[in-house]
Structures are given as C-alpha cells and as structure tokens.
Amino acid sequence: EAGVTQFPSHSVIEKGQTVTLRCDPISGHDNLYWYRRVMGKEIKFLLHFVKESKQDESGMPNNRFLAERTGGTYSTLKVQPAELEDSGVYFCASSKRTPGPSGYTFGSGTRLTVV
Amino acid sequence: EDQVTQSPEALRLQEGESSSLNCSYTVSGLRGLFWYRQDPGKGPEFLFTLYSAGEEKEKERLKATLTKKESFLHITAPKPEDSATYLCAVQAARTSGSRLTFGEGTQLTVNP
Numbered sequence: 001e002a003g004v005t006q007f008p009s010h011s012v013i014e015k016g017q018t019v020t021l022r023c024d025p026i027s028g029h030d031n032l033y034w035y036r037r038v039m040g041k042e043i044k045f046l047l048h049f050v051k052e053s054k055q056d057e058s059g060m061p062n063n064r065f066l067a068e069r070t071g072g073t074y075s076t077l078k079v080q081p082a083e084l085e086d087s088g089v090y091f092c093a094s095s096k097r098t099p100g101p102s103g104y105t106f107g108s109g110t111r112l113t114v115v
Numbered sequence: 116e117d118q119v120t121q122s123p124e125a126l127r128l129q130e131g132e133s134s135s136l137n138c139s140y141t142v143s144g145l146r147g148l149f150w151y152r153q154d155p156g157k158g159p160e161f162l163f164t165l166y167s168a169g170e171e172k173e174k175e176r177l178k179a180t181l182t183k184k185e186s187f188l189h190i191t192a193p194k195p196e197d198s199a200t201y202l203c204a205v206q207a208a209r210t211s212g213s214r215l216t217f218g219e220g221t222q223l224t225v226n227p
Binding site: 004031035041042043044048056059091093095102103104105109 | 157158159204213215216
C-alpha cells in the first residue's frame with residue numbers, strides 16, 4: 001500500500017508570499033491530519049478532517065492558514081501571507097479509524113523556510 | 116491542558132548497552148499513549164499504543180510500559196540501527212477527534 005505522500009518536500013519562500021502544501025493520504029483513509037514542528041519545539045496539531053469536513057481545527061494558529069480537502073481525497077494547506085514564524089516542518093497523517101489503534105501513518109513532511 | 120515531557124533529551128549508548136527512555140504525561144482522561152520513531156528527514160513511524168496502566172507491548176528490542184503518570188520505552192541490547200528520535204504522544208478521552216499531544220522527543224544514538 002502506498003504511504004502518505006507530501007509535496008513539495010522543501011519550500012523556501014520570502015515573507016509575504018503564498019505557499020501551498022499538498023498531502024495525499026492513504027487510499028481509503030477518511031481521517032486526515034495536519035501537524036507542524038517548529039524548530040526546537042514539539043510536533044503540534046493543526047487540524048483534522050473526516051472526509052471533506054473539518055472535524056477539529058482548533059490548532060490552526062491564525063487566519064493566514066487555510067486547509068481544504070477536496071472530495072475527501074487529497075488536502076492542501078495554504079499559508080497566505082507567510083511570516084518568518086511559519087517556518088518549520090509540516091506533517092500530514094492519515095488513518096482509517098478514529099481513534100486509530102495503530103496510530104496514524106505520517107508522511108515525510110514538507111520543510112518550509114520563510115526568509 | 117495536556118502535557119508530555121520526555122527525558123532525557125538525548126542519549127548515547129554503546130551497542131548492547133540497554134537503557135530506558137521516559138515519557139511523563141498529564142492528561143484529563145487518557146484514551147491512548149503512543150510511541151513513534153522518527154528518522155532524519157522522515158515522518159514519525161508508529162511503534163506502540165498503550166491504553167491502561169500496567170499494559171506492556173514489545174517489538175524486537177523495544178518494550179513499552181505504562182503507569183498512570185508515565186511510560187517507559189526500554190531498549191534491550193540496542194544496535195546502531197536503533198538510532199533515531201523516539202516520540203511519545205497522548206490522546207485525551209475528551210477530544211472529539213483523535214488529536215495527539217506530543218513530547219519533544221529523545222534523540223537516541225547507538226554507537227557500534
């Protein structure tokens with residue numbers, strides 16, 4: 001089975017620009033999550049989709065972040081406009097059930113650098 | 116607010132030298148405690164889920180245990196390929212979804 005795919009793997013943008021991250025979950029996984037790790041900090045929850053609906057978006061830092069999940073398949077996370085503090089590694093994960101007893105399957109992440 | 120504290124931050128072992136990693140947690144009603152392994156440039160890889168105090172899970176050289184306040188990841192006779200960052204995370208029973216609260220991780224290096 002193919003894993004969770006994220007792209008790009010790296011992105012370097014200037015402050016004020018827009019960046020869109022994409023996540024393709026494992027086929028058949030209705031649950032999709034976004035997490036972020038800022039340098040020197042722990043991995044933190046951003047939001048959770050069940051199919052195309054946002055189940056929990058309480059971790060989204062502010063309204064510069066917009067997440068969508070088209071047709072319950074892939075998801076995008078847009079940051080507009082990007083700020084320096086948005087730099088970090090953005091992870092996507094998916095699971096078939098919630099809560100998932102086997103944990104989630106994470107993608108390799110997108111490393112975002114805002115300069 | 117849920118909290119997870121992992122110690123030590125970094126640990127260096129010689130091949131074959133057994134040790135334990137600690138994960139202390141504070142959560143209002145534990146639904147599950149998860150251990151993940153993360154290699155550089157990769158996402159976290161699931162290892163174990165523990166649900167209640169007294170529970171233990173094993174996989175090769177790793178054994179995870181759980182009490183009401185902490186979890187230990189015991190590594191027996193480690194090999195260099197066990198070098199990675201080990202992450203602990205908790206899931207609270209009150210959350211409607213299944214968000215995880217992570218600790219900062221323990222970076223383990225096993226020297227040959």
